[in-house]
Amino acid sequence: MTKQEALFEFLLRKADDSLILGHRLSEWCGHGPILEEDIALTNISLDLIGQATELYKYAAEVEGKGRTEDDLAFLRIEREYKNVLLVEQLNGDFGKTIVRQFFFDHFEHLLYEGLMNSTDERISAIATKTIKEIKYHLRHSSEWVIRLGDGTEESHNRVQASVTDLSRFINELFFQDEVDEILINEGIIPDVKTFRVAFENNMNKILEEATLSLPEEKWQLSGGRKGVHSEHLGYLLAELQYMQRTYPGMEW
Amino acid sequence: MKSEDIWAMLEDVTDPEVPVLTVVDLGVVRDVIHVNDNHWKIIITPTYTGCPAMQVIEEDIKSRLEKDKLTAEVELVLSPAWTTDWLSENGRKKLEEYGITPPQDEGDKSVLFGEKPVIPCPLCKSKDTRLVSQFGSTACKALYQCNDCQEPFDYFKCLK
Numbered sequence: 001m002t003k004q005e006a007l008f009e010f011l012l013r014k015a016d017d018s019l020i021l022g023h024r025l026s027e028w029c030g031h032g033p034i035l036e037e038d039i040a041l042t043n044i045s046l047d048l049i050g051q052a053t054e055l056y057k058y059a060a061e062v063e064g065k066g067r068t069e070d071d072l073a074f075l076r077i078e079r080e081y082k083n084v085l086l087v088e089q090l091n092g093d094f095g096k097t098i099v100r101q102f103f104f105d106h107f108e109h110l111l112y113e114g115l116m117n118s119t120d121e122r123i124s125a126i127a128t129k130t131i132k133e134i135k136y137h138l139r140h141s142s143e144w145v146i147r148l149g150d151g152t153e154e155s156h157n158r159v160q161a162s163v164t165d166l167s168r169f170i171n172e173l174f175f176q177d178e179v180d181e182i183l184i185n186e187g188i189i190p191d192v193k194t195f196r197v198a199f200e201n202n203m204n205k206i207l208e209e210a211t212l213s214l215p216e217e218k219w220q221l222s223g224g225r226k227g228v229h230s231e232h233l234g235y236l237l238a239e240l241q242y243m244q245r246t247y248p249g250m251e252w
Numbered sequence: 253m254k255s256e257d258i259w260a261m262l263e264d265v266t267d268p269e270v271p272v273l274t275v276v277d278l279g280v281v282r283d284v285i286h287v288n289d290n291h292w293k294i295i296i297t298p299t300y301t302g303c304p305a306m307q308v309i310e311e312d313i314k315s316r317l318e319k320d321k322l323t324a325e326v327e328l329v330l331s332p333a334w335t336t337d338w339l340s341e342n343g344r345k346k347l348e349e350y351g352i353t354p355p356q357d358e359g360d361k362s363v364l365f366g367e368k369p370v371i372p373c374p375l376c377k378s379k380d381t382r383l384v385s386q387f388g389s390t391a392c393k394a395l396y397q398c399n400d401c402q403e404p405f406d407y408f409k410c411l412k
Contacts, residue, residue, distance in 0.1 A: 129331070
């Protein structure tokens with residue numbers, strides 16, 4: 001694998017994470033539990049889709065085969081999507097959406113802090129821009145985890161069930177293979193292993209405040225980074241890609 | 253035509269979501285470069301990566317220059333990343349008069365249990381206000397309410 005191939009693959013993985021989660025959050029539009037949260041979730045969705053656009057643009061340039069960011073977002077098949085399984089999971093109730101976001105934001109915060117120091121100027125520029133938005137997301141999901149976990153018996157039980165359920169997808173956030181190895185050696189991306197402990201400490205501090213806890217041990221699922229997804233992604237893509245598939249090349 | 257003239261023209265282009273501010277007040281226009289003859293290049297930067305106003309701003313800049321028989325190409329750059337520090341003094345004043353509290357120094361947003369910033373009410377100037385939602389009507393604003401005059405108001409979030 002060349003450095004260029006590794007870079008393309010990495011950009012696709014991160015762009016897919018942002019696009020798929022952004023799309024999931026957009027499903028809350030008009031369905032939020034309160035108006036403010038309807039707006040908050042769709043604002044976060046907008047940030048994520050904006051981040052995905054920047055990453056796809058760069059990925060398309062790195063690939064150099066004449067594809068555009070829209071081709072990458074709308075015209076690949078399910079197996080070619082490289083997002084982690086966490087982001088494609090169904091929204092569930094509001095608490096589940098928040099827990100999914102909470103795990104994701106904590107990881108992204110540390111990852112993008114590392115990417116700010118990337119030797120690749122474009123990645124460093126995207127990360128420097130993105131980290132400012134992630135900090136807002138992180139604060140939002142963390143505050144809600146506390147409010148729901150330390151709220152009523154009903155909200156506590158529901159959100160604890162989501163923490164337990166979604167914890168199956170945490171390990172995959174730290175997935176590494178040849179792609180990462182090449183890019184770490186080039187100083188383009190940080191080694192995620194170096195912040196695993198910080199990730200867990202940061203989360204546990206908030207979970208403790210929320211009277212919640214991660215399960216001791218949980219069977220871990222993975223596959224997304226290799227294009228092997230849960231059944232939910234196909235349905236999501238059917239909706240996401242519908243217009244481009246039905247009216248190829250259409251523009252707004 | 254000098255670059256100062258182009259900057260002056262851009263003072264006519266307002267932000268579609270906060271129409272009281274021009275793109276120059278906002279600090280979105282980073283540079284104005286003469287390419288050749290009547291052709292200019294305008295460098296802009298987004299406030300937020302997903303900000304849907306950027307495309308409108310690009311079109312508005314082009315049509316403003318067309319009025320003076322000029323053509324423009326607009327380039328979007330991400331680095332250096334936009335910060336609310338680039339909002340002009342004039343822009344801050346206009347925001348407050350419009351009923352939106354301009355960005356205040358907030359400290360680090362990732363610190364969850366840090367001190368809460370004081371966000372004054374743009375109407376009665378009271379400092380006794382509360383955060384309703386970190387995310388307001390647009391990506392760049394948060395929603396607050398004044399505990400004294402009870403008025404809900406927008407706050408232009410600090411982004412550093």
